[in-house]
Amino acid sequence: MSTHVFVNLPVKNLKKSTAFYESLGFRQNKEFSNGKASAMVWDDNFWIMLLTHDFYNKILKDKFIADVKKVSGALISFSMDSPEAVKKFAEAAKENGGNYYKVDMGIPEDIMCGYEVEDLDGNILEPSWMEM
Template identity: 60%
Template sequence: MSTMVFVNFPVKDVAAATDFYEKLGFKKNEEFSTEQTSSMVWDDNFWIMLLDYSFYQLFIKDRTIADTTTQSGALIAFSLNSAEEVKNFGKIAEENGGTVYKVDMGIPEEQMYGLEVLDLDGNALEPTWMQI
């Protein structure tokens, strides 16, 4: 059996975050979604769970939710099928309120291409393509 990865992101507005991720190509799984959370599916193995702050807080006990607009909590990298798909993902994110930038790794685009994509709450995704 393949391992499934579930990334949990705290979000201020579940509906707005859901709309953002749907525009990026994620599908909302209604069966695992409530008013407090949206279960966003990329494929059979990669899901992002969007949790409102009060629900997210239950899982971290007394720790503070990071302000991801000024602090980094994690960089979630995942693969896409081409550099063009990565660029399109970034374009759609920007068109819908996300922030996108590229880190120059000194690797030719024909070999590897990736972007840093911040969602509406500053949670970081790294769509990446590598020639393997």
């Protein structure tokens, strides 16, 4: 059995966020997208579901959407093929309205490379590569 991961993220502007994630290399699956949600596919097993605040709130019951520009709700990590791919992903984010930073873990980049990449709303993705 294959496991699929669907990460749900609240976004303020669905159209801009969809374009941002496409600039990072995700592709939109239009079959599972509408005016309230945009299904962004990285590969067969990893999708990010961008949800409008109204739609996301329907799922939360008695909770509120975190202002992830001020507090952290989650760090979404995923592997990439090389340190160069990680850096390219981070640069694409910055070029398209997001941002990135690097945390020095004291591990050489030829063993492990990762960046903290912020999307337009402040959600943090962690593309990474490790020598296995």
